Amino acid sequence: MKAEAQNHSRLTCEVETTLKVIGGRWKVLIIRELMDGVKRFGELQRSLNGITQKMLTQQLREMEEDGVIDRKVYAQIPPKVEYSLTPLGESLQPILYAMHEWGVKHLSEINNKKQNI
């Protein structure tokens, strides 16, 4: 009876799926950066204060796999790689916007409870 304890990794509902797409540590921030338009790797890293190369690469790869961002490599020296939102990525904007609105509206309530900025 040891082979049936692993089903907690299945996607229980679509909300979870969506959460996996935007739920990474830096993903919403990356999306926000790319909402400004195409950006290069270095630009992203400088914008995302504190992110390491490894994490940026990793998150970008995952997002590329999910089809929310596009990666364009220019075959030149020195290398140049541009990242941008795909249509699928852009379709996430209403969700991020809703989350932003919620944060703005209710952040004060939460902070009141926590007695701490």
Next chain:
Amino acid sequence: MKAEAQNHSRLTCEVETTLKVIGGRWKVLIIRELMDGVKRFGELQRSLNGITQKMLTQQLREMEEDGVIDRKVYAQIPPKVEYSLTPLGESLQPILYAMHEWGVKHLSEINNKKQNI
């Protein structure tokens, strides 16, 4: 110069704040369960297939701190504790619904790319 590398923990924008509220491993699932109405601890644990007592307790406490759920303890033996959404918790529903819609609409695209259910 070792005292200024810790600023990556600050909340960079309200989207991140909101994500912290619903981004926990089980939180959206807990919210969904409580959207059905008041539930007891044991009910929740049975509904959330695979969650441990520890994790359920932990997630519930965090959500209570954030003010999205209410915890009502009945002083009786055996103990009875009921959990429910607060108005703040209910105000998250549009976001979850938007995420659900997105998942339904775009899940197929993602799965196409991944070649794998």
Next chain:
DNA sequence: CAGAATCCCTGATGATACTG
């Protein structure tokens, strides 16, 4: 410039046992 590779540590999660 844009990574890949490596090592390492901490926090998140799980498993188990105990309790009012």
Next chain:
DNA sequence: CAGTATCATCAGGGATTCTG
């Protein structure tokens, strides 16, 4: 019943080094 406490595990993420 609804937890708390403790120990074990394991992946997420950081720091550093190397490279086409």
